[in-house]
Amino acid sequence: MKTYKPQAIPASEITPQALFNARRKFMQMAGGVSLAAIWPQALWAADKLAEVKKSAYSSAEELTPLKDVSRYNNFYEFGTSKDEPAINVGSLRTRPWTVTIEGEVKKPKVFDIDDLLKMAPLEERVYRLRCVEAWSMVVPWVGYSLAELIKRVEPTGNAKFVEFVSLHDPEQMPGQKAAVLEWPYREGLRLDEAMHPLTLLTLGLYGEVLPNQNGAPVRIVTPWKYGFKSAKSIVKIRFVEQQPVTSWMKAGPGEYGFYANVNPEVDHPRWSQAKERRIGEFLKRKTLMFNGYADEVAALYTGMDLKRNF
Numbered sequence: 576m577k578t579y580k581p582q583a584i585p586a587s588e589i590t591p592q593a594l595f596n597a598r599r600k601f602m603q604m605a606g607g608v609s610l611a612a613i614w615p616q617a618l619w620a621a622d623k624l625a626e627v628k629k630s631a632y633s634s635a636e637e638l639t640p641l642k643d644v645s646r647y648n649n650f651y652e653f654g655t656s657k658d659e660p661a662i663n664v665g666s667l668r669t670r671p672w673t674v675t676i677e678g679e680v681k682k683p684k685v686f687d688i689d690d691l692l693k694m695a696p697l698e699e700r701v702y703r704l705r706c707v708e709a710w711s712m713v714v715p716w717v718g719y720s721l722a723e724l725i726k727r728v729e730p731t732g733n734a735k736f737v738e739f740v741s742l743h744d745p746e747q748m749p750g751q752k753a754a755v756l757e758w759p760y761r762e763g764l765r766l767d768e769a770m771h772p773l774t775l776l777t778l779g780l781y782g783e784v785l786p787n788q789n790g791a792p793v794r795i796v797t798p799w800k801y802g803f804k805s806a807k808s809i810v811k812i813r814f815v816e817q818q819p820v821t822s823w824m825k826a827g828p829g830e831y832g833f834y835a836n837v838n839p840e841v842d843h844p845r846w847s848q849a850k851e852r853r854i855g856e857f858l859k860r861k862t863l864m865f866n867g868y869a870d871e872v873a874a875l876y877t878g879m880d881l882k883r884n885f
């Protein structure tokens with residue numbers, strides 16, 4: 576992973592929210608959905624999500640502005656610098672889209688994305704996202720607990736881990752033409768981590784469907800772990816007996832572990848994890864154990880050596 580370099584957002588740029596509003600107005604004036612096709616994809620978030628209720632799991636911290644959430648991204652399928660995903664995501668087609676559930680489940684199933692949007696009540700969850708590069712954001716995600724999906728497919732007794740697989744299509748994801756990671760992007764969780772109510776099957780942010788650069792149409796968010804655990808644009812969830820080998824473990828086994836819990840006491844071999852820079856702030860803050868979610872998740876790791884299981 577590239578070392579963190581602060582990158583200013585050029586003041587000349589229009590905020591995405593302004594562009595969304597402009598697009599809406601444009602569509603109202605033009606009076607037709609068909610015209611949406613000629614509006615550059617990267618610049619619009621389509622639908623407002625209806626009936627999103629606020630979740631008690633939300634942090635009360637100040638939100639990171641949408642322009643930062645949608646312009647400062649890690650999504651290597653669209654380039655390795657922070658600004659590239661927002662520029663390049665126009666080639667991602669998020670419809671039709673299915674998520675295949677397979678492996679150790681009694682009810683394997685292929686879910687259509689539009690059914691996933693309706694499967695359980697949508698909640699707004701304001702979570703801190705802490706990247707291993709030592710920056711963080713506060714994002715109002717929209718989705719529901721991944722457990723909602725897991726209970727519907729009924730894992731067998733052999734299911735010990737869950738693997739998430741992102742889309743693999745170099746035509747839509749030009750960054751996959753470079754071998755910066757092994758494609759498709761793969762991540763994983765232990766089954767009890769995946770079942771934890773904080774683990775969010777994420778379909779939107781800021782009240783709208785996910786911008787492509789944030790992992791449309793569906794991603795995972797696991798707020799007590801480093802950001803890279805949160806696989807974007809997922810097409811498959813596999814229930815398995817053995818611990819999956821993730822893309823980042825293959826890229827740097829000594830640097831990126833399977834657990835990847837946010838832990839200020841366990842440094843990355845090349846830099847400290849003790850502090851972080853909240854995007855938009857100048858002074859660094861102290862990183863909190865489990866990214867501040869220790870009360871909720873510490874019990875998952877009772878008796879485990881977190882230095883060894885990094």
Ligand SMILES: Nc1nc2c(c(=O)[nH]1)N[C@H]1C(S)=C(S)[C@@H](COP(=O)(O)O)O[C@H]1N2
Pocket residue numbers: 644647648649650651652704705706707741760788789790801802803804805806807808
């Ligand atoms: N498929 C895929 N998922 C991914 C990544 C990626 O490169 N590809 N980057 C990860 C990293 S390192 C981080 S910090 C978060 C960033 O999410 P955001 O851009 O929505 O803030 O996405 C994660 N999920």
Ligand SMILES: [Mo]
Pocket residue numbers: 649705706707708801802803
């Ligand atoms: Mo990250």
